[in-house]
Amino acid sequence: MLESRELGVGIGWRPEIDITVERLPGVDFVEVVAENLNPDHLPESVVLLRERGLPVLPHAVSLSVGGAEPVDRKRVEHLARLADVLDAPLASDHVCFVRAGGLDSGHLMPVPRTREALDVLVANVRTVQEILNVPFALENIAALLEWPDAELTEAQFLGELTERTGCLLLVDVANMYANARNLNHDPLKLLDDLPLERVAYVHVAGGEEHDGVYHDTHTHPVLPEVLDLLAELVKRTKPPGVLLERDGDYPTDTDLAAELRAIRERI
Amino acid sequence: MQNPWGLSGPDFIVLYAIGFVIACVATLVLRKRARSAPLAAQHEPLTADETAYLAGGWPRMVESTLADLVERNVIRVQRNGLLYPVADSGFVPESTLEDRLVSRVAGRPGRPLHYHLATLNKLPDYDQVRDDLVRRGLLFDGGTRGRAALAALPLFVLAVIGIARWINGVNLGFPVGYLSMLLILTLVTIVFALRPIKAGPTGAGMRALRDPSRGERSERAVDAVARHGLRAYPDVTISASFRESRVGLRSYDNGSTVSTGAAAGIGWSGGSSCSSGSSSGSSSSCGGGGGGCGGGGS
Numbered sequence: 384m385l386e387s388r389e390l391g392v393g394i395g396w397r398p399e400i401d402i403t404v405e406r407l408p409g410v411d412f413v414e415v416v417a418e419n420l421n422p423d424h425l426p427e428s429v430v431l432l433r434e435r436g437l438p439v440l441p442h443a444v445s446l447s448v449g450g451a452e453p454v455d456r457k458r459v460e461h462l463a464r465l466a467d468v469l470d471a472p473l474a475s476d477h478v479c480f481v482r483a484g485g486l487d488s489g490h491l492m493p494v495p496r497t498r499e500a501l502d503v504l505v506a507n508v509r510t511v512q513e514i515l516n517v518p519f520a521l522e523n524i525a526a527l528l529e530w531p532d533a534e535l536t537e538a539q540f541l542g543e544l545t546e547r548t549g550c551l552l553l554v555d556v557a558n559m560y561a562n563a564r565n566l567n568h569d570p571l572k573l574l575d576d577l578p579l580e581r582v583a584y585v586h587v588a589g590g591e592e593h594d595g596v597y598h599d600t601h602t603h604p605v606l607p608e609v610l611d612l613l614a615e616l617v618k619r620t621k622p623p624g625v626l627l628e629r630d631g632d633y634p635t636d637t638d639l640a641a642e643l644r645a646i647r648e649r650i
Numbered sequence: 651m652q653n654p655w656g657l658s659g660p661d662f663i664v665l666y667a668i669g670f671v672i673a674c675v676a677t678l679v680l681r682k683r684a685r686s687a688p689l690a691a692q693h694e695p696l697t698a699d700e701t702a703y704l705a706g707g708w709p710r711m712v713e714s715t716l717a718d719l720v721e722r723n724v725i726r727v728q729r730n731g732l733l734y735p736v737a738d739s740g741f742v743p744e745s746t747l748e749d750r751l752v753s754r755v756a757g758r759p760g761r762p763l764h765y766h767l768a769t770l771n772k773l774p775d776y777d778q779v780r781d782d783l784v785r786r787g788l789l790f791d792g793g794t795r796g797r798a799a800l801a802a803l804p805l806f807v808l809a810v811i812g813i814a815r816w817i818n819g820v821n822l823g824f825p826v827g828y829l830s831m832l833l834i835l836t837l838v839t840i841v842f843a844l845r846p847i848k849a850g851p852t853g854a855g856m857r858a859l860r861d862p863s864r865g866e867r868s869e870r871a872v873d874a875v876a877r878h879g880l881r882a883y884p885d886v887t888i889s890a891s892f893r894e895s896r897v898g899l900r901s902y903d904n905g906s907t908v909s910t911g912a913a914a915g916i917g918w919s920g921g922s923s924c925s926s927g928s929s930s931g932s933s934s935s936c937g938g939g940g941g942g943c944g945g946g947g948s
Contacts, residue, residue: 398729402891403726632737634736637723
């Protein structure tokens with residue numbers, strides 16, 4: 384466990400809710416989407432939050448560390464520069480790939496849980512770690528499909544990844560819940576088997592079901608089931624931080640504060 | 651040769667110049683009086699919408715409505731002034747303007763106020779507020795050319811006299827150079843004087859705006875913005891965010907740009923005047939001194 388990096392309860396900083404985030408009670412840290420920020424021209428709001436001493440963590444979505452191709456060093460350098468400018472305790476991305484053969488998927492695509500894919504992922508993560516000046520964390524994603532012929536469970540896959548690279552885990556309980564709904568995964572078993580001592584922080588987000596498929600929309604309220612899953616995680620370990628992700632249809636400040644309060648009550 | 655009308659050229663020029671000044675002043679007074687309708691009801695408090703319309707026309711009404719919606723957490727402002735709808739705000743529109751503004755922001759989120767203004771320029775809400783203000787003598791709703799022509803009547807009369815003297819002088823072979831110049835000046839002044847009298851607060855309306863007892867005294871953003879524009883939004887961060895979104899707003903009465911930024915507030919483009927071009931003082935400097943200098947007489 385990363386006790387030295389105690390973060391508390393946070394929220395994803397987005398430009399649309401910049402003033403709201405600045406004023407929300409009970410925000411101990413924020414996360415920014417790395418690709419949306421220019422390290423040389425940080426938004427005034429982010430600068431203000433940093434001046435207040437709030438940790439600001441860059442979270443990338445485009446490194447594609449799970450891709451078969453080597454990672455794009457420019458993207459990693461951007462993340463590294465941002466982490467440096469923000470004086471961030473860590474940076475993160477997802478266990479996924481977002482491009483292949485010169486095409487961008489526009490979505491976070493799951494990585495086949497094979498040894499061969501793990502080797503590629505490990506190599507890419509090591510490249511990222513070489514460039515970053517801060518620890519690197521990787522997030523489990525919500526997938527709508529699974530590659531066939533998996534050689535490892537998700538817990539084994541992530542466990543070996545952290546073991547071989549020393550990377551941290553960004554555990555998204557909402558993604559776990561989505562996978563439980565859509566892929567019949569057992570989230571409790573996953574929590575039991577994950578190397579929770581490697582948890583950097585936790586993501587919580589809302590979603591909604593459409594036509595029998597649960598979508599991790601980040602635009603809906605957090606479901607009680609997701610908060611229950613957070614509580615299950617907390618039973619097993621005390622995460623250094625929990626962050627509310629909201630990416631659209633932003634509700635009132637009061638509602639956002641209530642969601643943060645609900646998260647705090649679970650930890 | 652006998653002087654026409656018993657007046658020498660220089661004497662006529664002097665009299666004409668004096669008449670020109672008097673006609674200009676009279677036209678100014680008449681235009682101003684046209685804006686000062688009798689008061690229908692004194693000391694009736696102004697609503698926020700009425701204050702806004704009086705202070706800055708329909709754009710200010712939009713501003714104060716936006717301020718209210720932001721304060722009620724229906725619309726969210728980004729630091730750079732872009733507007734977004736707040737989801738699940740429980741918003742129930744209290745006016746057509748509120749309904750339209752929220753719909754616009756929801757349909758096209760992430761844009762500044764000025765982006766939405768053009769589609770909000772014709773709403774029944776404005777007519778209702780304007781008519782009420784006019785009825786109460788607080789607002790002059792703009793004059794037709796007929797009303798402007800009526801106010802310019804002294805100048806017309808002066809021009810007719812001048813033209814008659816000029817024709818007579820030409821027919822009798824007198825020099826008419828100075829009179830010609832004065833006539834041209836008079837005609838130019840008439841052109842300016844015929845501009846429609848602009849809409850705006852009457853004197854009573856201005857006093858009502860200045861008198862705090864006539865408005866709703868509260869800490870509400872809507873009241874502050876109604877009087878002074880978005881720069882007066884009580885929350886300094888949000889006020890600054892409105893300042894960030896640069897706007898080029900047009901006042902509704904004459905289409906002229908009246909503000910380059912929300913910070914400047916949206917207001918009337920200045921009261922009416924006879925004419926900025928009718929500088930009667932210099933125009934009368936011709937004088938007409940000296941014999942035979944061309945006043946249509948010797």
